[in-house]
Amino acid sequence: PPPPHAEDGHARAHTTCARMDAAVVLVVSPKDSKQLLCRPEVKGVEFFVANDIEEFKSYGRLKEALGVLIIPPGNVNVLDQLWELIKDKAKWVHSFFAGVDSLAAFTKKHLLNNSIPLTNGRGAFSSSLAEYAMTTILHFNKQIPRIMANTQDAKWDKFVMDTVKGKTMGLVGFGDIARACARLAKAFGMKVIALRRSPEKGTQGLADKVVGFASRMEVFSSADFVVSVLPGTEETKNFCGEKEFSAMKSSAVFINIGRGVTVDEDALHKVLKEKKILGAALDVFWKEPLPKESPLWGLENILITAHNADFTTDYAELGWKVWVENYNALVEGKPMATPVQKAAGY
Amino acid sequence: MSMASRAPRAILRATCLRFASSSRSRGRSSLGGHLWTCRGLSSASSSPITVPVITDLTNPALEHLPKIEGVEFIIGEDRGAFEGNSKVESAEMFIFIPPMQSTQTLKHAWESAPNAKWLHSFYTGIDMLSGFCSESLHPGQTLTNAKGAYSASLAEWTITSCLYFNKQITRCQRNRVEKRWDKFEMKTLYNKTIGFVGFGDIAQASAKLAKSFGMRVLALKRNPEPHYLADHMYSVEQRHEMLAESDFVMCSLPGTAETASFMGEEEFNAMSESSVFISMGRGIAVDEDALVKALRSGSIAGAALDVFRVEPLPSTSPLWDCDNVLLTAHNADYAEDYFNLAWKVWRDNFEAYTSGQPLLSTVKDPSQGY
Numbered sequence: 001p002p003p004p005h006a007e008d009g010h011a012r013a014h015t016t017c018a019r020m021d022a023a024v025v026l027v028v029s030p031k032d033s034k035q036l037l038c039r040p041e042v043k044g045v046e047f048f049v050a051n052d053i054e055e056f057k058s059y060g061r062l063k064e065a066l067g068v069l070i071i072p073p074g075n076v077n078v079l080d081q082l083w084e085l086i087k088d089k090a091k092w093v094h095s096f097f098a099g100v101d102s103l104a105a106f107t108k109k110h111l112l113n114n115s116i117p118l119t120n121g122r123g124a125f126s127s128s129l130a131e132y133a134m135t136t137i138l139h140f141n142k143q144i145p146r147i148m149a150n151t152q153d154a155k156w157d158k159f160v161m162d163t164v165k166g167k168t169m170g171l172v173g174f175g176d177i178a179r180a181c182a183r184l185a186k187a188f189g190m191k192v193i194a195l196r197r198s199p200e201k202g203t204q205g206l207a208d209k210v211v212g213f214a215s216r217m218e219v220f221s222s223a224d225f226v227v228s229v230l231p232g233t234e235e236t237k238n239f240c241g242e243k244e245f246s247a248m249k250s251s252a253v254f255i256n257i258g259r260g261v262t263v264d265e266d267a268l269h270k271v272l273k274e275k276k277i278l279g280a281a282l283d284v285f286w287k288e289p290l291p292k293e294s295p296l297w298g299l300e301n302i303l304i305t306a307h308n309a310d311f312t313t314d315y316a317e318l319g320w321k322v323w324v325e326n327y328n329a330l331v332e333g334k335p336m337a338t339p340v341q342k343a344a345g346y
Numbered sequence: 347m348s349m350a351s352r353a354p355r356a357i358l359r360a361t362c363l364r365f366a367s368s369s370r371s372r373g374r375s376s377l378g379g380h381l382w383t384c385r386g387l388s389s390a391s392s393s394p395i396t397v398p399v400i401t402d403l404t405n406p407a408l409e410h411l412p413k414i415e416g417v418e419f420i421i422g423e424d425r426g427a428f429e430g431n432s433k434v435e436s437a438e439m440f441i442f443i444p445p446m447q448s449t450q451t452l453k454h455a456w457e458s459a460p461n462a463k464w465l466h467s468f469y470t471g472i473d474m475l476s477g478f479c480s481e482s483l484h485p486g487q488t489l490t491n492a493k494g495a496y497s498a499s500l501a502e503w504t505i506t507s508c509l510y511f512n513k514q515i516t517r518c519q520r521n522r523v524e525k526r527w528d529k530f531e532m533k534t535l536y537n538k539t540i541g542f543v544g545f546g547d548i549a550q551a552s553a554k555l556a557k558s559f560g561m562r563v564l565a566l567k568r569n570p571e572p573h574y575l576a577d578h579m580y581s582v583e584q585r586h587e588m589l590a591e592s593d594f595v596m597c598s599l600p601g602t603a604e605t606a607s608f609m610g611e612e613e614f615n616a617m618s619e620s621s622v623f624i625s626m627g628r629g630i631a632v633d634e635d636a637l638v639k640a641l642r643s644g645s646i647a648g649a650a651l652d653v654f655r656v657e658p659l660p661s662t663s664p665l666w667d668c669d670n671v672l673l674t675a676h677n678a679d680y681a682e683d684y685f686n687l688a689w690k691v692w693r694d695n696f697e698a699y700t701s702g703q704p705l706l707s708t709v710k711d712p713s714q715g716y
Binding site for chain 1: 554658673
């Protein structure tokens with residue numbers, strides 16, 4: 001019988017004979033990954049899924065690989081050896097999700113000095129994250145914990161209910177997610193101030209004000225809700241720390257939906273415990289899962305989620321959609337849909 | 347503005363507030379309250395315009411009484427404040443600020459004024475004026491209210507309620523207390539359906555926000571003409587269809603004879619088991635027993651309630667014991683500028699009236715009750 005092809009965890013009823021001119025895409029992923037369940041059939045593409053180097057080496061068409069797709073929690077450690085084997089023909093690397101921090105070492109070693117595009121799944125998850133950011137903003141603005149306690153205690157408490165209209169959202173970082181947040185903020189009649197590395201690029205009308213690194217404190221001091229959407233790079237480690245939190249209003253709320261490493265968790269814990277800011281909502285952490293010993297769990301003025309703010313039903317579908325867009329761009333010779341700035345890491 | 351403590355103020359039964367004309371500077375006074383100049387009044391007008399204000403003297407709205415050049419407010423809570431007062435008897439414009447025990451004072455003051463043309467009811471709900479409107483409001487006389495004033499805050503509350511259930515906030519809070527890393531699948535509002543029972547200002551403002559989240563909007567109205575904000579409009583007869591299709595149902599019906607218990611057992615049964623009911627407007631539109639039954643049996647997933655048949659909601663109400671509800675104290679629109687917003691609506695109508703233009707928030711058919 002012909003050798004099996006396109007092993008991907010599915011028990012196939014029959015093997016398909018690979019067309020010799022089908023492009024090969026290597027997928028670094030555990031075979032039982034949920035993301036693989038809705039992998040689309042892409043004409044002219046043969047996927048090979050594996051999570052260790054030996055298995056990749058056993059694949060007969062390895063050296064014909066057009067590109068590599070990494071789907072976390074795929075084993076990024078295989079990339080170094082894998083790339084050595086395929087670099088003569090390979091043209092493209094794609095990270096299924098937006099974060100490429102786990103690929104930093106690989107990118108630095110193998111992709112910086114060439115024009116091989118590194119693309120990612122950004123944009124796919126932005127709307128769910130923007131919804132989540134608004135959820136946390138309204139959670140604190142409307143005093144949801146107070147209402148929940150009143151309901152428990154059968155207490156009729158006609159308190160003055162605040163509104164978000166006219167309040168300021170401060171965005172730290174201005175990528176796709178931040179843009180989606182800004183759009184929603186505007187729908188609520190909020191003001192938006194954004195911090196980005198290159199303020200001269202503007203905000204396409206999405207923010208009322210944009211500042212650069214030198215003026216970053218203005219974002220922290222003027223915002224009622226600081227939404228941090230920074231990627232995890234060498235430069236963004238602990239970007240939000242003691243100074244930044246001290247600059248915030250005591251009525252302000254800090255929200256992190258980017259990467260945990262961009263927040264100094266000790267400093268944040270301190271200001272929350274001392275009630276120097278009103279509250280915080282965190283979806284991402286230095287260590288995930290967040291260890292039980294973390295004092296963040298014990299705070300009353302915090303909303304914690306398990307890096308699942310964008311863990312939506314159509315999460316996988318959206319991710320594949322972006323991959324297909326980039327694949328089509330590659331084969332049609334057009335600019336890639338979601339290229340990552342390799343040196344910057346995002 | 348402190349809502350918590352309000353000692354009854356020691357003020358006279360009838361308080362006259364008279365303001366000198368144009369020597370004051372225009373623009374806002376810095377000490378709270380607003381100083382407005384009215385374009386419609388000529389600075390040469392000799393006597394101030396009298397505006398009787400019928401309300402309980404302890405009403406907090408009075409703390410934000412505007413200062414307007416050429417306008418004299420006469421505030422009273424009983425007949426004695428207005429009887430025999432020639433200024434009241436020649437007044438054209440009246441203001442009624444609920445809540446009051448009865449509308450008797452209003453009726454007497456209004457009927458003593460042959461020139462009475464315009465009554466402004468301070469808030470949006472006019473349910474307590476139904477008797478007054480049928481007995482004392484005659485053709486040629488207009489009733490206005492504050493419709494639209496609170497739409498922004500209530501629209502925010504609609505979305506807050508949707509997100510509270512959609513993102514499973516109670517689950518998140520429980521996880522935090524139990525220190526549990528629970529990477530559950532996160533739902534989104536995107537592509538979900540919200541059905542509006544009643545489609546006035548509040549619902550329309552909510553629909554606009556819902557659209558910005560990519561939600562599908564359905565609506566139900568007495569007169570179901572298509573509306574640009576609704577993807578589909580339903581008649582009252584078609585209500586069960588709409589309810590069945592909706593992931594979120596938001597009811598903002600006013601309190602009238604026809605809306606009483608509009609949302610009853612059949613309506614809650616028509617809703618899907620994963621759906622959420624949001625109630626603002628008037629509590630009388632909801633059959634609370636049927637609602638409790640639906641919540642307990644799981645025929646709906648949850649409810650966010652801001653209005654009730656009896657307010658404050660008695661502690662004996664079984665609604666307090668349901669664990670899938672978010673209960674607010676008719677304060678979803680009780681924002682800091684609550685009173686200023688309402689005064690602004692009166693002021694905008696006043697400007698229109700004194701410039702000979704149509705009033706802005708006319709209640710078109712008071713007999714309908716909204």
